Amino acid sequence: MQQRSAETKEKILLTAQELFSTAGYDATGVSQICTAAGLSKGAFYHHFPSKHAVFMTLLQNWLDEMDAVFSTASVESNGVLAGISRMANSSDIIFDQVQGHFPLFLEFWSKSIRDERVWEETKQPFLKYYFYFSQMIKDGIAEGSVRPMDAGTASRAILGLAIGIILQGLLYPQEADWKTELQNSMDILLRGLQNE
Known part of the structure; x- marks a missing residue:
């Protein structure tokens, strides 16, 4: 029973992600998510109190995925500059993660402009990494x-360099080898940070 419940929840999330990515958050309703997932509204509301809760769960899942990539890359390093370089070397994983979620990524940013709750959730990883890199x-x-x-x-x-290159890679994927561009940049x- 528990496995079925987890599968239903995952189906809601995957369906909502697809609909939010293609139609947008505002144009997608609970009814559309349920119809596309082949589930009842009761099943939806058993797992999520609202469409917003689904959206926030997707955001948190995506942020957790990105955090795992960065954390893994930064753990196994010798020295500060090597740690930062190793994180940049994990750009292939980062680009793969972001590439598949780009429309949803834009929805998060668009929604964060108008919704304080989304903004608070969205800015947390940036603050985390701001303090992390500062330290x-x-x-x-x-x-x-x-x-x-x-x-x-x-x-x-x-952060500005990394985010800027990742965004360029998503907007203009054929213009350069963005993984290499991120590492080279x-x-x-x-080199500018290095003490000589």
Whole structure:
């Protein structure tokens, strides 16, 4: 019974993701999700109190996937700059994750402009990585591998570079090898951070 319940919940999420990605959040209703999933509204409301709850679950699932990619990449490194470089080297996984969710990714950002709850959820991973990279830079300064600088500014530069290249790769996938571009660009940035 528990497995069936988990399968039903997953079916709702996958169907909603597809509909939100193709029709948009505002144009998708609970009835459409239920019809496309072949489920009753009762089954829907057993798992989720609202369409918004489904949307927020999808957002959190996506953020958790991205977090797992970054966490795995950053754990096995020798030194601060090597850790950041290793994270950039995981860009193939990042691009694959984001590529499949790009329409939904745009829906999250569009919705976050108008919905404070979505904005709060969406900004959390960026704040997390802002503080994470800030601390890495401070640690690098302390160990002598990073030249003295404002850690917050360096953190914003790292995030801005990564997000900018990922976004370009999604908007213009054929224009460049974006995985290589991210690594090469991050190498340039890291050379600027390095203490000589």
